[in-house]
Amino acid sequence: MPKNSKGIEVAEILPDQCIGCQICVAECPVGAIELNDEGVAEIDPEVCIGCGKCYDVCPVGAVSFQKEKAADKSAKEKKEKAAEGVSGYEGMAVFIELDGDGGSDVAWELVGKARELAQARQTKVIGFLLGSDCKKVAREAVAWGCDEVHLMEHSGLSQYFSASYGEALTQLVDRVRPEVLLMGATHQGRDLAGIVATRLNTGLTADCTELDIDEDSGLLLMTRPTFGGNIMATIYCEKHRPQMSTVRPKVMQAGERDPEREGTIREHEWELTQEGLPQLVESVSEVSAEEVDISQYPVLVVAGKGACDEQALPLLQELAELMGGAVACSRPVAESGILPYERQVGQTGKTVAPKLYIGVGVSGAIQHRVAIQGSEKIMAINTDPEAAILQIADVGLIGDYTRIIPEMIKQVKERMES
Amino acid sequence: MHVVCLLKQVPDTAEVRIDPETNTLIRTGVESILNPYDMVAVEQAVRLREQHGGMVSAVTMGPPQAEAVLRDAMAQGADQVYLLSDRAFAGADTLATSYTLFKAVQKLDEQQTVDLVLCGKQAIDGDTAQTGPGVATRKGCSQLTYCQAVDWVDPDSRTIQVKRKLQDGFERLKAELPALVSAELELATPRRCPLPNLIRSLQAEIPVWDADTMGADKELLGLKGSPTWVQSIFSPQPKEPGPRFQAGEDPSRAVSEGLQTLFQDEDFAEKLLKH
Numbered sequence: 001m002p003k004n005s006k007g008i009e010v011a012e013i014l015p016d017q018c019i020g021c022q023i024c025v026a027e028c029p030v031g032a033i034e035l036n037d038e039g040v041a042e043i044d045p046e047v048c049i050g051c052g053k054c055y056d057v058c059p060v061g062a063v064s065f066q067k068e069k070a071a072d073k074s075a076k077e078k079k080e081k082a083a084e085g086v087s088g089y090e091g092m093a094v095f096i097e098l099d100g101d102g103g104s105d106v107a108w109e110l111v112g113k114a115r116e117l118a119q120a121r122q123t124k125v126i127g128f129l130l131g132s133d134c135k136k137v138a139r140e141a142v143a144w145g146c147d148e149v150h151l152m153e154h155s156g157l158s159q160y161f162s163a164s165y166g167e168a169l170t171q172l173v174d175r176v177r178p179e180v181l182l183m184g185a186t187h188q189g190r191d192l193a194g195i196v197a198t199r200l201n202t203g204l205t206a207d208c209t210e211l212d213i214d215e216d217s218g219l220l221l222m223t224r225p226t227f228g229g230n231i232m233a234t235i236y237c238e239k240h241r242p243q244m245s246t247v248r249p250k251v252m253q254a255g256e257r258d259p260e261r262e263g264t265i266r267e268h269e270w271e272l273t274q275e276g277l278p279q280l281v282e283s284v285s286e287v288s289a290e291e292v293d294i295s296q297y298p299v300l301v302v303a304g305k306g307a308c309d310e311q312a313l314p315l316l317q318e319l320a321e322l323m324g325g326a327v328a329c330s331r332p333v334a335e336s337g338i339l340p341y342e343r344q345v346g347q348t349g350k351t352v353a354p355k356l357y358i359g360v361g362v363s364g365a366i367q368h369r370v371a372i373q374g375s376e377k378i379m380a381i382n383t384d385p386e387a388a389i390l391q392i393a394d395v396g397l398i399g400d401y402t403r404i405i406p407e408m409i410k411q412v413k414e415r416m417e418s
Numbered sequence: 419m420h421v422v423c424l425l426k427q428v429p430d431t432a433e434v435r436i437d438p439e440t441n442t443l444i445r446t447g448v449e450s451i452l453n454p455y456d457m458v459a460v461e462q463a464v465r466l467r468e469q470h471g472g473m474v475s476a477v478t479m480g481p482p483q484a485e486a487v488l489r490d491a492m493a494q495g496a497d498q499v500y501l502l503s504d505r506a507f508a509g510a511d512t513l514a515t516s517y518t519l520f521k522a523v524q525k526l527d528e529q530q531t532v533d534l535v536l537c538g539k540q541a542i543d544g545d546t547a548q549t550g551p552g553v554a555t556r557k558g559c560s561q562l563t564y565c566q567a568v569d570w571v572d573p574d575s576r577t578i579q580v581k582r583k584l585q586d587g588f589e590r591l592k593a594e595l596p597a598l599v600s601a602e603l604e605l606a607t608p609r610r611c612p613l614p615n616l617i618r619s620l621q622a623e624i625p626v627w628d629a630d631t632m633g634a635d636k637e638l639l640g641l642k643g644s645p646t647w648v649q650s651i652f653s654p655q656p657k658e659p660g661p662r663f664q665a666g667e668d669p670s671r672a673v674s675e676g677l678q679t680l681f682q683d684e685d686f687a688e689k690l691l692k693h
Contacts, residue, residue: 019651021509021648022481022509023508025508026506026508026640026641026642031505034481035483037483039450039481039483059649060651162551162560162561162563163561166555166561186585187563187564187583187584190547190548190551190563191563191564192551193548193551194512194516194547194548194549194550194551194552194555195551195554195555195561197513197548197552198551198552198555198556201645203511203513204513204548204646205646206512206544206546206547207545207546221649226543226545226651231651231652231653232651232652233648233650233651234648234651234652235647235649236646237645237646237647238645238647240645278560278591278592278593278594279592279593280590281579281589281592282589283587283588284589285584285587286586286587286588298690299690323690323691355686355689355690356690376686377680379676379680385662390659390662391659393659394680395660395661395662395663395680396659396660396661396662396663396676397662397669397672397673398662398663398665399664399666403665403667403669404672407669407673408676408677411670411673411674411677412691415681416691416692
């Protein structure tokens with residue numbers, strides 16, 4: 001244990017472990033910690049008073065300090081206390097984004113997740129709905145699992161604008177006061193969530209892949225990939241409500257739709273102030289000629305760099321169609337122009353969660369892997385036994401896909417007939 | 419016109435790797451860069467100044483070494499830059515970050531009325547896309563996220579028209595100034611920096627604004643002003659990889675064994691093979 005010139009046992013940062021989050025910098029009561037040129041925290045031993053605060057708060061254990069780690073206990077106590085301080089908020093709410101005349105798939109997926117969370121908290125599921133004609137969707141929301149639906153119907157809400165929707169949703173949340181608010185991490189959801197969180201002065205965690213209730217504190221634990229999916233962070237929001245989170249489509253699973261389910265639907269008044277709203281000049285839906293939404297298929301045969309060949313497509317297509325699936329691709333293939341960008345799987349393409357993912361010549365860069373991790377089964381066909389995708393594959397076939405796939409087509413047919 | 423660019427210094431995430439032995443980030447050799455979406459925002463800002471005259475300001479919040487991205491912005495053509503750096507800013511989540519950036523925009527507004535705030539749609543390290551809407555909401559200005567093109571800006575009627583990307587297409591919106599525009603990569607292709615700019619950027623003294631300079635409420639800054647806290651950080655749990663089969667010259671056996679493994683769960687097999 002190093003001592004400084006005053007004989008105080010000081011803390012030290014382990015540079016290899018530090019992720020440069022600066023939480024210790026903020027916590028240090030004497031300002032002894034600074035980020036160095038490499039983005040790693042450094043403690044000035046002569047300024048350090050050996051209080052161990054940095055040790056307690058470091059999320060990655062990058063502080064070396066001679067002290068019993070009190071963090072677990074104190075964090076727990078702190079959370080319990082905090083949860084009491086924000087009483088008066090109840091229920092798991094979902095913002096129901098519209099898709100055409102109906103609710104979007106991501107909304108129902110979030111309602112499914114909200115039911116699980118509500119179960120853990122012994123509370124209700126609330127749906128928030130904005131639009132000009134959406135009572136039918138409200139009844140759908142009940143069928144998918146909402147106990148209460150709060151809606152604002154207004155001709156001025158027929159078109160999404162940041163300002164009008166931001167105002168309307170803020171008002172609804174303010175009146176209903178849910179403890180949690182989930183929204184789809186779509187273009188609209190992300191645009192809207194930032195407004196509502198800022199207006200309500202509460203915490204918002206983007207693109208969560210896991211949501212849980214902390215057993216001790218009842219707080220929502222929000223886990224999300226960060227640093228381009230290289231690490232996961234679990235985040236909580238202690239003193240502010242609602243605890244807000246956005247979730248990408250296809251990450252959660254919708255529950256059972258039950259048209260007989262009962263729930264209450266409440267309408268809220270809202271006066272729209274047209275002033276200052278943008279004016280829609282043009283709106284174009286760009287649907288590709290083939291109109292394929294790869295996220296909707298139970299089977300995806302995904303062409304990677306190793307199968308970036310126009311002549312391979314019919315073969316992949318045949319395998320996919322055999323099982324009711326579609327052909328998709330990784331980024332290099334989309335960039336080569338062989339398949340359109342709509343078919344691209346990955347961080348810059350679509351997140352998919354088919355029952356069966358078959359990667360053909362896909363190496364499995366991290367940006368691709370995070371976008372397919374929701375798949376039920378993953379099969380990888382690759383000539384390279386070291387390909388990263390094999391680390392997450394349930395089955396790996398090592399070899400030339402032009403030989404393997406015809407054989408697979410043959411054998412799958414046999415299995416279907418038997 | 420006064421255009422303000424909000425910048426972020428980010429690690430080049432494509433280079434960040436996990437050490438499989440220790441399960442920690444390998445940081446050595448990972449360069450810090452200007453967030454690529456922000457670079458596009460600076461280019462758009464400079465083009466607007468070239469069209470309409472005025473001034474391009476750029477700010478970033480971060481530790482002292484973050485001034486590197488301000489020099490990048492100057493090299494691209496920004497007229498003035500400020501580093502927002504203060505111990506009190508450390509540990510900020512998106513809510514506290516948007517407050518700090520908003521205070522900077524406010525201060526720049528005192529110099530010359532800010533017409534447009536430009537930023538990247540998101541940063542490549544956090545991917546949250548929350549800071550832009552946060553600043554727009556605090557400023558109470560038009561919010562135009564995911565922009566693929568600025569069609570025109572009319573300083574006289576104080577309006578702007580943009581092309582915004584939607585989930586399945588795009589829309590054109592006409593909105594009032596001031597506005598916040600967040601950039602998709604298509605918005606503008608950054609130019610090669612002219613040599614005189616480059617030299618100027620390397621020689622420039624970068625002024626620093628702290629919390630007091632901006633008149634910021636310390637309760638709303640940094641960790642203190644952040645509702646969200648990080649409980650833990652971990653590497654994604656690697657899934658136990660399944661068996662691998664060597665296909666070789668005659669793949670029939672490998673395929674047979676592979677399919678056997680894949681379809682051993684009868685429910686799963688039924689769903690896919692019987693339809």
